[in-house]
Amino acid sequence: MPHRDPGSVGVVETQTVRLFSDDQPLVLADGSTLGPVDVAYETYGTLSDARDNAVFVCHALTGDAHAAGYAPGAIRPGWWDNLIGPGRPLDTDRFFVISANLLGGCQGTTGPSTLNPDTGRAYGLSFPLLQMSDFVTVHRALVQHLGIARLLAAVGGSLGGMQVLEWATSHPDDLANAVVVAASSRLNAQNIAFSAVARKAIMSDPDFRDGDYAELGVNPDRGLATARMMAHITYVSEDALSAKFGRTPQGEAIRPGFDVDFAVESYLDHQGEAFLGRFDALSYLYLTRVMDYFDPFADTSALAGLAKRPVKFLVVSFDSDWRFSTQHSRRIVRHLERAQLPVTFREIKSPWGHDSFLLDGAQYHATLTAFFDRALEEGL
Amino acid sequence: MSVDNPLRSDLAFVAHLIERGTRVLDLGCGTGELLAHLIGAKACHGTGVEIDPDAVLTAIRRGVPVIELDLDSQMAEFADDSYDTVVLSRTIQTIRQPRLVLSEMARVGHRLIVSIPNFGWWGNRLRLLRGRMPMSTDLPYSWYDTPNLRFTTLAELEELFAEIGLRMEQRITFNSKGVLSGRNDPLSNLMASSAVYVLVPA
Numbered sequence: 001m002p003h004r005d006p007g008s009v010g011v012v013e014t015q016t017v018r019l020f021s022d023d024q025p026l027v028l029a030d031g032s033t034l035g036p037v038d039v040a041y042e043t044y045g046t047l048s049d050a051r052d053n054a055v056f057v058c059h060a061l062t063g064d065a066h067a068a069g070y071a072p073g074a075i076r077p078g079w080w081d082n083l084i085g086p087g088r089p090l091d092t093d094r095f096f097v098i099s100a101n102l103l104g105g106c107q108g109t110t111g112p113s114t115l116n117p118d119t120g121r122a123y124g125l126s127f128p129l130l131q132m133s134d135f136v137t138v139h140r141a142l143v144q145h146l147g148i149a150r151l152l153a154a155v156g157g158s159l160g161g162m163q164v165l166e167w168a169t170s171h172p173d174d175l176a177n178a179v180v181v182a183a184s185s186r187l188n189a190q191n192i193a194f195s196a197v198a199r200k201a202i203m204s205d206p207d208f209r210d211g212d213y214a215e216l217g218v219n220p221d222r223g224l225a226t227a228r229m230m231a232h233i234t235y236v237s238e239d240a241l242s243a244k245f246g247r248t249p250q251g252e253a254i255r256p257g258f259d260v261d262f263a264v265e266s267y268l269d270h271q272g273e274a275f276l277g278r279f280d281a282l283s284y285l286y287l288t289r290v291m292d293y294f295d296p297f298a299d300t301s302a303l304a305g306l307a308k309r310p311v312k313f314l315v316v317s318f319d320s321d322w323r324f325s326t327q328h329s330r331r332i333v334r335h336l337e338r339a340q341l342p343v344t345f346r347e348i349k350s351p352w353g354h355d356s357f358l359l360d361g362a363q364y365h366a367t368l369t370a371f372f373d374r375a376l377e378e379g380l
Numbered sequence: 381m382s383v384d385n386p387l388r389s390d391l392a393f394v395a396h397l398i399e400r401g402t403r404v405l406d407l408g409c410g411t412g413e414l415l416a417h418l419i420g421a422k423a424c425h426g427t428g429v430e431i432d433p434d435a436v437l438t439a440i441r442r443g444v445p446v447i448e449l450d451l452d453s454q455m456a457e458f459a460d461d462s463y464d465t466v467v468l469s470r471t472i473q474t475i476r477q478p479r480l481v482l483s484e485m486a487r488v489g490h491r492l493i494v495s496i497p498n499f500g501w502w503g504n505r506l507r508l509l510r511g512r513m514p515m516s517t518d519l520p521y522s523w524y525d526t527p528n529l530r531f532t533t534l535a536e537l538e539e540l541f542a543e544i545g546l547r548m549e550q551r552i553t554f555n556s557k558g559v560l561s562g563r564n565d566p567l568s569n570l571m572a573s574s575a576v577y578v579l580v581p582a
Contacts, residue, residue, distance in 0.1 A: 370441040
């Protein structure tokens with residue numbers, strides 16, 4: 001059984017907690033309110049008596065609370081299982097790790113396809129537009145619910161790294177260390193363009209029905225699968241795709257046509273199909289839009305709080321990542337370093353593109369291990 | 381991974397030149413030995429720059445903020461006048477564009493500390509006279525296996541300092557055993573095996 005692997009946290013069940021209610025709703029960054037808000041989360045390891053070993057894991061666009069271990073009966077582990085477990089960089093014999101599905105998501109935390117108790121129907125497009133700080137507000141409420149006053153660290157890749165950056169800049173008292181991997185502090189035109197095409201694919205699917213698809217018993221499968229297929233191309237490097245598929249035909253011999261002629265087409269089809277079973281089209285719209293608008297350093301006083309209460313940053317990029325290239329990470333480092341904050345930066349050599357942050361490259365994991373071990377030694 | 385180990389002697393000397401509580405940029409910081417000492421013992425803060433992956437890992441484990449970048453091409457990442465002291469410790473001979481890097485150091489820091497092995501030391505000259513490339517305790521590499529790309533004597537280095545507009549505030553020279561020798565000895569280009577300069581942009 002894979003969960004018997006000594007490096008695995010074993011079988012884990014996702015828990016859900018109501019952190020905001022109708023009476024005490026979540027107040028969003030734009031002033032509007034939302035309630036109730038339920039949050040799905042998992043924890044791994046044991047919180048120390050001093051409550052000083054907690055690390056919060058923020059997931060990327062299509063992640064969920066199930067970061068490590070095995071859901072009951074599952075064959076595949078959580079999405080960051082290679083990072084979290086006994087003897088792994090986030091060693092659960094020493095760290096207490098928290099992972100939660102983010103607000104607006106579709107894996108147990110309240111999002112646009114959740115039933116609105118006021119109407120008895122899914123929110124759909126009446127769900128409020130979100131900002132990065134709204135994710136952080138909900139994460140903070142969970143941390144408080146767990147009785148933790150200060151995190152030893154927050155860590156995340158891609159959109160997860162953006163949440164960590166927002167968290168550290170807006171509430172530096174909350175955490176001692178921040179690990180921002182393959183992320184961005186401001187999407188460029190190309191990034192927004194890719195998001196735009198993905199959203200267009202979803203919204204122009206006849207089954208999108210202005211976001212009321214669930215109500216009408218349909219789903220914009222074609223649009224969502226197309227969005228995922230395109231996004232997936234941006235998550236891997238040209239070299240990785242070439243190495244994996246080259247021009248290999250799908251099946252015996254290529255008979256030119258408009259079907260799945262090449263292996264890479266079949267692979268993308270599979271990526272799109274598999275995505276339908278686990279992701280919601282409205283969440284895709286809402287979450288990508290948050291990324292488009294994220295621009296924390298636009299506010300010139302963004303780092304004022306950090307100056308008084310410095311957080312130690314680790315920023316990591318991958319040389320083959322063209323979704324959020326090293327230039328994105330360098331921009332983050334420039335802002336932090338110029339504000340005289342302690343920041344460590346590495347560009348890791350990895351052939352796998354953006355997805356490298358989910359893999360267990362030796363230099364990558366050694367870097368995280370060194371940073372986390374030092375963090376634990378230093379304490380809060 | 382203790383910071384209590386004694387510092388390498390040339391680093392101890394550099395540390396001695398750095399004021400308490402100041403902001404330090406250490407270019408070619410290696411495993412972060414100097415910065416760890418300055419942060420721990422002298423309440424300094426700052427950043428190291430290094431490209432050797434194993435050295436960077438050790439620096440991270442020590443708690444030294446370290447940024448991976450190429451000194452020859454990426455010094456623009458650092459803002460004007462953003463550090464009290466910029467250190468280039470036994471690194472200048474390994475970079476491709478020492479003139480550019482020194483100018484960038486002058487832009488970024490108020491004060492520069494540059495340490496360097498002296499290719500003009502008499503021992504090296506003797507080896508050359510015998511038809512052999514210089515090798516010494518300060519230049520321990522054979523010609524085919526050396527990180528050193530740029531070979532200068534103290535005299536020529538000082539000409540470059542003047543050309544860039546770097547004023548020498550101090551020059552401390554060492555003999556081949558690492559023992560301090562006279563500060564303003566006119567024969568230092570011959571007698572010194574290595575030197576440490578404190579420079580101020582004019």
